[in-house]
Amino acid sequence: MVIRVLKYFCIILVASFAADVVAAKTVFPMPRLENSCAHTAVRRDVTTLGPTELQRFIRVVREMHRRGWMDGFGSMHDHISHQIHGNEHFFAWHRRFLRHFETLMQQIDPDVVLPYWNWGTFWNNPLADPVLSSAYFGGNGRPGDNCVIEGAEERWGRNYPSRNCLTRKYRYGSTTGAFWPMRAVRDVMNTAKTHAQFRSRIENGAHGIVHLGLGGDFETMWAPVDVLFFMHHAMIDKVWAEWQSHDPTRLHAVDGYDASRQPVTAQSLMPFYGEEVGTALSTNGPGYCYVYDDVPAPPAFRPRRSATLAFNAMVNNTQPL
Numbered sequence: 001m002v003i004r005v006l007k008y009f010c011i012i013l014v015a016s017f018a019a020d021v022v023a024a025k026t027v028f029p030m031p032r033l034e035n036s037c038a039h040t041a042v043r044r045d046v047t048t049l050g051p052t053e054l055q056r057f058i059r060v061v062r063e064m065h066r067r068g069w070m071d072g073f074g075s076m077h078d079h080i081s082h083q084i085h086g087n088e089h090f091f092a093w094h095r096r097f098l099r100h101f102e103t104l105m106q107q108i109d110p111d112v113v114l115p116y117w118n119w120g121t122f123w124n125n126p127l128a129d130p131v132l133s134s135a136y137f138g139g140n141g142r143p144g145d146n147c148v149i150e151g152a153e154e155r156w157g158r159n160y161p162s163r164n165c166l167t168r169k170y171r172y173g174s175t176t177g178a179f180w181p182m183r184a185v186r187d188v189m190n191t192a193k194t195h196a197q198f199r200s201r202i203e204n205g206a207h208g209i210v211h212l213g214l215g216g217d218f219e220t221m222w223a224p225v226d227v228l229f230f231m232h233h234a235m236i237d238k239v240w241a242e243w244q245s246h247d248p249t250r251l252h253a254v255d256g257y258d259a260s261r262q263p264v265t266a267q268s269l270m271p272f273y274g275e276e277v278g279t280a281l282s283t284n285g286p287g288y289c290y291v292y293d294d295v296p297a298p299p300a301f302r303p304r305r306s307a308t309l310a311f312n313a314m315v316n317n318t319q320p321l
Contacts, residue, residue: 028072031103033275033287040297041290043238046115046231047130048293054136057115058152060108061227065153069104071160073097074222076272078161081221083271088196088256088264090203091240092280094233096273099288101230113290116234119210120182126213127175137228141168146216158217158225166226167216176213180206189243196256198243207236238292241283245296251282 049057064070077084077097084093102114122129132139138151147165149155156166170176185206192198210232211219223229244250254277258264266278282298283290291297 028067028069029104029107031100031107033099033103033279034289035286037284037286037289039289040284041113042293043113043234043290044115044293045118046136047118047121049115056109057105057112060105060112061152063108064104065156065227068159070225070227071158073101073224074158074160077224078221080271083259085203087258088199088254089258089268089271089277090199091195091237092254092277093270093273095237095240095280095283095288096270096275097224098230098233098237099290100273101224102290114234115231116238116292117228117231118235119179119232120185120235123179123181126177126179131228131231137231139168140170140174141216153227160222160225168218168226169215171213171215176215177209179209179213185239189239189246192243194256195250195254198240199256202236202239206239207232237283238295241292241298242295244281245298248299251298252278254281 046054046057061070084090098114105112105114117131119126119129119131126132127139130136134150136151138148138153141147142149145165146167146169147155148168153166158164158166185202188198188201188205192201211223214228217223217226218228253266254264254268256264258268262268264277266276266281268277269275270277270280279285279287282288283292284298
């Protein structure tokens, strides 16, 4: 059910679970993407943010949590998980999802930009990563209930898919295990020649191992209830942007198949958003308007964006929610 309210949309997502049929309802804004870029933001490594910048980001995500928007993102991602994983919608859809999140951040504080979590820095010993410390976003959940009790998300609750604390449960008890080193990521960048090859190896490798390593809510399809999800996926998006920068044709075309084994092209519509994949192929295209701090900026261009597709909050080729 989609309701138009002034400048943005809200969507009511309803989920039913197992024999108990637990229903979770979340309402959150669905802002339109702009048709141009007033300025280009720079996404940076979260550990390079100054104290004031970090605290502003934390204040914004805490407010989003207070408003219930984190539950909304978790619900959306969970509902269409089979359409956006294991196929060629993975990169473009998550880029759009991150931009949705960032746009809501900027409704609260227009100067805050989504940072990325470079898990490659401490890939061999994630326990030494400051991002997983009390100074940033906390680490393992406490014994017994796996609740996160330190950092910016200290004692966060969640209401999706049921009422509980935010949880993490490290893969090997007290440790996540190693993540992918950047040399392995760059090996994929240098050897994958098609979008499908690159997506498969990154999604199932560098991306998946972090979800499995943190465990708890982070290894579920409602992982966006944890703000670390968005910083992790910003890193994945940065990796994709760097691979795209190696060949300008990658900014205009994709290949491979969707979950229904239909070919994915730049004209295919992204699940839920109903926008063409081609609109998400450049980070500084209309409505996206960002670059990464250490990735060459793609040339500015205007992908085809029909006025009727500027925003379309429909779930395509899915069962009704």
